[in-house]
Amino acid sequence: MSTLTDAELYERIREQDKEALEILYTRYERLLYSFSYNMIKDKQAAEEVMQDVFFKLWRGKGAGTYTESRGKFSSWLLTITRNASIDHLRKKKMEIYEWEERDSVHEQMPSVEEEIENKEERTELQAVIHKLPDEQQRMICLFYFQGMSQSQIAEACGIPLGTVKGRLRLALKKLKDMVAVERGIEIE
Structure with missing residues (x-):
């Protein structure tokens, strides 16, 4: 099953296939964690954001729907992670880095x-x-x-x-x- 494309795995996740979720998690956990950590600068919070993204993916709520014709799955997943990281920052009222x-x-x-x-x-x-x-x-x-x-x-x-x-x-x-x-x- 690990030879399936991201889009195929995503479709299986929508049908509640836990193995498909595990495969995507393995493929993207490091990338999503790094991406979130880069924004939040807090290891535990970045881990929570990453888990939240996969939870949304599993539940099919709060993540929107991926459409292969609109772009890469990884880009879509990074957008969800970015939005979840921003939401976390807003909730914690953390000061976001100013441009230098x-x-x-x-x-x-x-x-x-x-x-x-x-x-x-x-x-x-x-x-x-x-x-x-x-x-x-x-x-x-x-x-x-x-x-x-x-x-x-x-x-x-x-x-x-x-x-x-x-x-x-x-x-x-x-x-x-x-x-x-x-x-x-x-x-x-």
Whole structure:
């Protein structure tokens, strides 16, 4: 059964197949834990977030539904983990790290990237992020890798919330288009 794809295992989990859940857990526990720990900086809380993500996956509640045509399973799982980590931070009212110039995407991508299994995709993602204007790189880093809300980014950067939303929206569109071009996919 371990030769099944993530999507096939996910479908089996939806049918309450415990073995499928165990296989996905083994495949992704380290990645999700590292990702959450990078945001929360608390081992026990990161473990709880990871467990919560798998519990949501098992229960089929709070995780949404994965659709293979919309992207990789691992990306979907990381998004759920990111949201659960942010929820944890908000509940604990922890102060989220403020942007410092030394954290520039030009110097080094956050260590979350190091945990992503596919080196080619990581390299591709780094390359396209580096092509973004600095202010858009900063928004992507703060929002996706440091877990800041759009309001927190606006406050930390001293810019209007609408500007943050616009830069994020534009950055994501550019990233999507650049990745499509890199992969030779026709853009709709």
